[in-house]
Amino acid sequence: xxxxxxxxxxxxxxxxxxxxxxxxxxxxxxxxxxxxxxxxxxxxxxxxxxxxxxxxxxxxxxxxxxxxxxxxxxxxxxxxxxxxxxxxxxxxxxxxxxxxxxxxxxxxxxxxxxxxxxxxxxxxxxxxxxxxxxxxxxxxxxxxxxxxxxxxxxxxxxxxxxxxxxxxxxxxxxxxxxxxxxxxxxxxxxxxxxxxxxxxxxxxxxxxxxxxxxxxxxxxxxxxxxxxxxxxxxxxxxxxxxxxxxxxxxxxxxxxxxxxxxxxxxxxxxxxxxxxxxxxxxxxxxxxxxxxxxxxxxxxxxxxxxxxxxxxxxxxxxxxxxxxxxxxxxxxxxxxxxxxxxxxxxxxxxxxxxxxxxxxxxxxxxxxxxxxxxxxxxxxxxxxxxxxxxxxxxxxxxxxxxxxxxxxxxxxxxxxxxxxxxxxxxxxxxxxxxxxxxxxxxxxxxxxxxxxxxxxxxxxxxxxxxxxxxxxxxxxxxxxxxxxxxxxxxxxxxxxxxxxxxxxxxxxxxxxxxxxxxxxxxxxxxxxxxxxxxxxxxxxxxxxxxxxxxxxxxxxxxxxxxxxxxxxxxxxxxxxxxxxxxxxxxxxxxxxxxxx
Amino acid sequence: xxxxxxxxxxxxxxxxxxxxxxxxxxxxxxxxxxxxxxxxxxxxxxxxxxxxxxxxxxxxxxxxxxxxxxxxxxxxxxxxxxxxxxxxxxxxxxxxxxxxxxxxxxxxxxxxxxxxxxxxxxxxxxxxxxxxxxxxxxxxxxxxxxxxxxxxxxxxxxxxxxxxxxxxxxxxxxxxxxxxxxxxxxxxxxxxxxxxxxxxxxxxxxxxxxxxxxxxxxxxxxxxxx
Numbered sequence: 001x002x003x004x005x006x007x008x009x010x011x012x013x014x015x016x017x018x019x020x021x022x023x024x025x026x027x028x029x030x031x032x033x034x035x036x037x038x039x040x041x042x043x044x045x046x047x048x049x050x051x052x053x054x055x056x057x058x059x060x061x062x063x064x065x066x067x068x069x070x071x072x073x074x075x076x077x078x079x080x081x082x083x084x085x086x087x088x089x090x091x092x093x094x095x096x097x098x099x100x101x102x103x104x105x106x107x108x109x110x111x112x113x114x115x116x117x118x119x120x121x122x123x124x125x126x127x128x129x130x131x132x133x134x135x136x137x138x139x140x141x142x143x144x145x146x147x148x149x150x151x152x153x154x155x156x157x158x159x160x161x162x163x164x165x166x167x168x169x170x171x172x173x174x175x176x177x178x179x180x181x182x183x184x185x186x187x188x189x190x191x192x193x194x195x196x197x198x199x200x201x202x203x204x205x206x207x208x209x210x211x212x213x214x215x216x217x218x219x220x221x222x223x224x225x226x227x228x229x230x231x232x233x234x235x236x237x238x239x240x241x242x243x244x245x246x247x248x249x250x251x252x253x254x255x256x257x258x259x260x261x262x263x264x265x266x267x268x269x270x271x272x273x274x275x276x277x278x279x280x281x282x283x284x285x286x287x288x289x290x291x292x293x294x295x296x297x298x299x300x301x302x303x304x305x306x307x308x309x310x311x312x313x314x315x316x317x318x319x320x321x322x323x324x325x326x327x328x329x330x331x332x333x334x335x336x337x338x339x340x341x342x343x344x345x346x347x348x349x350x351x352x353x354x355x356x357x358x359x360x361x362x363x364x365x366x367x368x369x370x371x372x373x374x375x376x377x378x379x380x381x382x383x384x385x386x387x388x389x390x391x392x393x394x395x396x397x398x399x400x401x402x403x404x405x406x407x408x409x410x411x412x413x414x415x416x417x418x419x420x421x422x423x424x425x426x427x428x429x430x431x432x433x434x435x436x437x438x439x440x441x442x443x444x445x446x447x448x449x450x451x452x453x454x455x456x457x458x459x460x461x462x463x464x465x466x467x468x469x470x471x472x473x474x475x476x477x478x479x480x481x482x483x484x485x486x487x488x489x490x491x492x493x494x495x496x497x498x499x500x501x502x503x504x505x506x507x508x509x510x511x512x513x514x515x516x517x518x519x520x521x522x523x524x525x526x527x528x529x530x531x532x533x534x535x536x537x538x539x540x541x542x543x544x545x546x547x548x549x550x551x552x553x554x555x556x557x558x559x560x561x562x563x564x565x566x567x568x569x570x571x572x573x574x575x576x577x578x579x580x581x582x583x584x585x586x587x588x589x590x591x592x593x594x595x596x
Numbered sequence: 597x598x599x600x601x602x603x604x605x606x607x608x609x610x611x612x613x614x615x616x617x618x619x620x621x622x623x624x625x626x627x628x629x630x631x632x633x634x635x636x637x638x639x640x641x642x643x644x645x646x647x648x649x650x651x652x653x654x655x656x657x658x659x660x661x662x663x664x665x666x667x668x669x670x671x672x673x674x675x676x677x678x679x680x681x682x683x684x685x686x687x688x689x690x691x692x693x694x695x696x697x698x699x700x701x702x703x704x705x706x707x708x709x710x711x712x713x714x715x716x717x718x719x720x721x722x723x724x725x726x727x728x729x730x731x732x733x734x735x736x737x738x739x740x741x742x743x744x745x746x747x748x749x750x751x752x753x754x755x756x757x758x759x760x761x762x763x764x765x766x767x768x769x770x771x772x773x774x775x776x777x778x779x780x781x782x783x784x785x786x787x788x789x790x791x792x793x794x795x796x797x798x799x800x801x802x803x804x805x806x807x808x809x810x811x812x813x814x815x816x817x818x819x820x821x822x
Contacts, residue, residue, distance in 0.1 A: 113629040181640060189633045193623040200621050219636065223643035230762065231651060239747035240758035242655055255747065258659030258755060263651055270647075551621070 017541065029115035030541045031100045036432070037122045038096030038183075042089050045129050049084035052077040054500045061493020063474050063486075071473040072160035075144030078471060079161075080136075082147025083169070086275065087176060088129060090417055094282035095180065095218060096125060098424060099187045099211040101432065105531035106208045108196025108549045108571075110542050112186040121183035128175035135161065135168035143169050146471060148272070151243040151264050155236055157250070167236060170229040177222045184215045196530075198551035202306065203570070205529045205555040206299060209306050210285020213313040214278045220317070221274035228267035235259070265327055269320035276413050277316040281309055283420040284351055287373050289555070290423045291355055293527045294370035295362030296566055298556035300354040308347035315344045325393050326400045334393040341391035345384070352381055363559065363566070367525065368442035372423035375450045376416050383412025386461065401471075404464025407457045415453045422449070422506065429510065430520030431531060434538050437513040441505055448502035455495035459488045528567045529555035634800045638807045645811050648763050649818050655755045664751035666820050669742070670734075684820050687730050688812065691771075694723030695809045698802045705798035710785055713798060717782035720805065724775040731768050735761075759819065767815055770808045777801055 018024035028034060056077040059069045069077075100118070104111055112118045135142040143161035145154030153159055154166050161169075191204070191212045204212075231242040235256075243264040244256035292299040299305060321329060321337040355377055364370065386408040390396045399405060422445070429437055468475065468485055475481055475489075523532040535545040549571040557568035560578055568577045608616050617624050625632055656663055667680035701716035738744040738760070746761050748754040781801045784790060790797060 114633070181637070185633045185637055185640075188636055189629050192625065193627075193629050193632055195622050198621050200619055201624065202619070219640040220643050223640060224647050227644060227647035227651060230766075234746065234758060234762060238758070238761075240762075241659075241747075241754055242651065242758060245658075246660070258655070258661060258753060260654055260658040263654045263658070266654075267647060267651065 027119065029111070029119045031104050031112050031115070031118060032432070032539060032541075034118055034122050035097050035100035038100055038125065039093055039098075041122070041126055041129055042092040042097060045084055045132075046089035046093075048133070049081050049089060050500055050503070052081040052084070054497060056081070057493040057496045059473065061490045061496075072141070072144060074473045075146075075471075076142045076160050076165070079144050079147050079149075080132075080142050084132070085414065086147065086279070087173070088132065090279045090413075090421075091180070091218070091275070092125060092176075093421060094279060094417070095187065095211065095215055096122065096183055098207070098282060098286060099215065100183070101428070102207055102531060103187055103190050103211060104194075105534065105539060105543060106205050106529055106555075107191060107194060108199055108530050108544070108551060109190060109194040110544060110548070113189045113194055114186055117182050118186050121179050121186070124175060124179035124182065128172045128179060131168055131172040131175060135165045135172075138164040138168065140164050148265075148268060149232070150268075151232060151235065151259075151261055152245065152247055152256075155232075155244065156247075167233065170233050170236075173229050174226060177226045180218055180222060184219045187211065187215045188219070196548045196551060199530075199570075202303065203551060203554045205285075206288040206302070206305055206309070207282070207285040209309050210281040210283070210288075213309050214281040217274040217281070217313055217316060218278050221271045221278070223271075224267045225271035228264055228271070231267075232264065262324075262327055265324050266320070269323045270317075272323060273320040274313075274316045277312055279413050279417050281313060283376070283417040284309060286424045286427075287376050287420045288351075288355065288358075289527075289529065290369050290373040290420075290427050291358050292556055292558065293427070293525050294365045294367055294373070295359050296365065296526075296558045297358055297362040298554075298558055300357035300360075301350075302554065302556060304350060305354055308350050311347040312344060315340060315347075319344060322391055322396070325396045331393075338391055338393050342388065345388055345391075348384060352377065352384070365525075367426075368437070368439050368446065369423045369427035369525075371443055371446040371450075372419045372426065375446060376419040376423065379411050379419060379450075379453070380416040383408055383410075383416060387412055398467075399464055401469050402464040402466075403460045403468050403470050406470050407460035407464060410453075410460075411457050415457065419449070422446070425510070427525070428531075429513075430524045430537075431522075431534075432538055433514055433517070434520055435513050435515075435517035436520045436524065437509050437517055441509045445502060445505040445509065448505065449499060452495055452499035452502060456492050456499065459492055463488060526565065526567045528557050528569055530570050533569045533571055628794075628796050628800075630800050631796060631803070634803050638803065641807065645767075645814070648766065649814060652759045652763060652819065655759065656753070659753040659755045661753040663753050664749070664756050669738070669744075669751060670820060681820060683730060683734055684816065687727055687734075688816055690723050690730075691727050691809050691812050694720045694727070695806055697723065698805045702799045702802045705785070705795035708791075708795065710788070710791075713795070714782050714786045717778050717785065717798070717801075721775045721778040721782065724771050724778070724805075728768055728771050728775070731764060731771075735764075763815060763819060767808070767811060770811070774801075774805055774808050777804065 018028065018030075024030075025033060028037070055066075055069060056074050058066050059074050100112070103109075140163050141161050143149065143154060143159070143165035145159050145161075145166065149166070149169070155162055191208060195201075195204075231240075234240040235242050235244055239255060241256040241259035243261050244254070244259040245261060246257035247254050288299050288305060319337055319341045321333060322341045325334060325337075359374070386404070390399060390405065390408055426437060426442055429435075463485055466482070466485055467480055475486065520537065522534075522537040525532075530549060530551065531539075533549070534543055550573075551570045552573050553568065553570055555570050557563070557570075557577075559566050560568055562578045564577070617626075668678075670684055671678035671680045672682050673679065697716050698720045701713050701720060704712040704716060738757075743750055744757045744760070746758050749757040778801055781797055785795070785798065
């Protein structure tokens with residue numbers, strides 16, 4: 001029997017059409033509903049993370065004014081803030097939220113390849129969040145060992161949450177990994193195997209490329225965290241000594257010996273560094289599309305952008321020990337990891353140049369998403385350059401435990417991806433909801449967030465150079481830290497409270513507009529990629545009505561000379577409109593392309 | 597040239613074929629979705645077992661006490677002198693045999709010989725179940741007769757017991773899950789569920805089964821022999 005590609009067996013795709021409200025909005029197998037469920041759970045968790053950060057900033061800015069913030073609570077808040085933001089907010093939002101929404105639409109597919117497994121993924125994710133939140137309510141509270149959970153400290157009696165909190169955290173991470181794996185397999189296979197006719201990999205929008213490569217990173221990096229979590233659970237619950245060396249606690253030797261704390265660090269960072277790019281690569285992809293649409297220009301150097309994403313993804317697996325310079329290592333290893341770390345700057349800088357060159361002489365429309373996208377370029381360059389400092393062993397050693405590192409990673413993987421999240425939500429909101437948000441309010445939200453985060457993180461660089469240590473509950477009196485450091489900390493806290501409060505603008509805007517916003521045009525920004533050309537807005541279950549679309553060009557045909565409008569939809573045949581597709585792909589000439 | 601030829605199984609081999617696949621529209625590989633997904637899952641699972649084995653080798657270096665001699669611990673005597681590693685050898689043999697029956701099942705599946713496919717999958721599952729049974733015997737012997745615990749054992753480094761229970765336990769879970777998966781597939785083969793859809797599922801289940809066997813070979817080599 002001749003092999004029939006599955007994308008051509010369209011009528012055979014098993015669609016589970018909902019029959020009731022519960023099946024449509026709760027146990028939904030529609031990727032768009034699942035995306036919104038994923039996104040909502042992630043954002044809710046993120047709000048908890050944000051609230052925690054404001055609480056511990058209170059202690060730093062106004063020491064000992066809020067009496068309920070004792071040292072234990074402070075460390076628990078810092079720990080949970082870090083883990084929530086990195087894993088449960090950003091990873092889940094980019095892969096589960098945007099990945100679910102955009103991949104099938106941008107690939108011209110009806111849904112993910114296995115909708116049932118996709119549905120399981122979001123509910124298992126909810127279970128992991130519930131387990132995580134449960135740790136706030138158990139005896140001892142959540143773990144306070146820092147988001148890196150380094151043993152032996154995390155497991156010792158002096159650390160808050162050393163009994164139940166850490167156990168729940170590790171179980172929650174394990175469950176989260178199961179959810180990510182089920183979702184991630186779906187995303188990868190959908191991109192590889194369920195693209196519509198004419199849509200080659202090199203015609204995919206960069207959003208799909210970013211999410212696709214990030215998902216592969218997730219599938220290969222999370223196993224290390226899973227193994228670390230299992231071994232640590234054994235250490236805590238079964239009394240093994242994988243990570244616990246011989247140790248004396250309050251004068252009594254513990255029943256552990258011969259374990260290796262550094263092994264945990266290696267496993268954790270073998271996950272942890274790719275994790276940075278699991279967050280960053282989708283952001284790179286989404287921001288590329290937003291910039292291109294609102295600059296009315298094709299993305300500069302599309303192929304280079306794709307290869308840069310792949311190169312960054314590959315390199316991210318061989319740089320992990322740059323997080324461990326202070327743990328001590330052979331100088332040759334330090335040399336190796338410093339070198340690979342700095343090499344990552346090459347494809348990353350290439351992407352930044354291409355974003356700027358996309359803007360160059362573009363017909364820039366300063367819509368709200370564009371504010372955030374351009375803001376992202378600023379914050380990302382900023383955070384990236386301090387990354388070059390910290391990649392070098394000799395500079396990292398004195399700076400590693402100071403606020404300089406806090407400022408660096410918040411600029412590069414906190415503020416930057418969050419700005420892209422806002423850009424992407426505002427950009428795709430009309431498609432998702434069918435309504436338009438309030439533009440002025442969105443722009444006000446941008447200025448508050450953008451300037452506010454600079455007010456928070458720029459001074460932190462300075463604190464770091466002063467040598468102010470991070471993760472300290474109180475600075476106390478030390479000769480090398482001047483009183484001005486405390487004043488600066490107060491300023492930072494005020495800015496943080498302001499930024500936290502200004503996020504209300506965002507939530508009010510999108511919730512209010514959901515009901516009262518004006519009806520949105522199906523393609524308000526004049527975008528070329530497939531998701532803007534669905535028969536319905538918001539797209540209905542199955543996305544494409546009776547037949548799947550056919551793609552004739554890349555996703556970046558903007559301002560093409562001779563075209564009727566300043567964009568040409570991806571599914572407009574070449575016979576109707578000119579093309580400047582840099583990969584001029586004609587199905588009839590396919591063989592010559594392959595032979596070349 | 598018609599639309600269908602774009603995706604026909606490429607006339608090229610090697611690098612050109614690879615470029616063909618990745619330059620194609622619709623799909624990169626000429627395999628069903630489930631098979632592509634299983635392959636990617638297995639690569640991910642490889643990372644899990646690699647981390648386990650690397651972690652094991654690492655604690656074996658860092659532990660301060662001598663590592664027990666596995667050939668003496670994993671020895672059984674049948675009336676005479678103890679034979680080193682005899683149970684592990686039998687378990688390994690059984691698991692590798694089950695890979696053979698699985699491969700036959702895939703073959704008969706594609707020939708649409710449902711009866712033979714069903715019985716061969718059942719045989720594979722039976723081999724798998726007997727492997728888990730022998731593992732249970734080995735565990736109970738170590739726990740009850742020899743006093744090996746996750747936190748310590750009479751032979752030397754406490755990490756020996758920790759690694760043993762963790763790694764063989766995790767692999768045993770994989771085998772047990774595989775047995776259930778295989779029985780489910782066998783049941784559906786017999787019910788005629790795949791007559792229309794095709795018997796690719798047998799091969800997909802087979803991929804998982806062969807992977808579990810392959811992992812055992814590495815555990816055998818690194819944990820029992822090294």
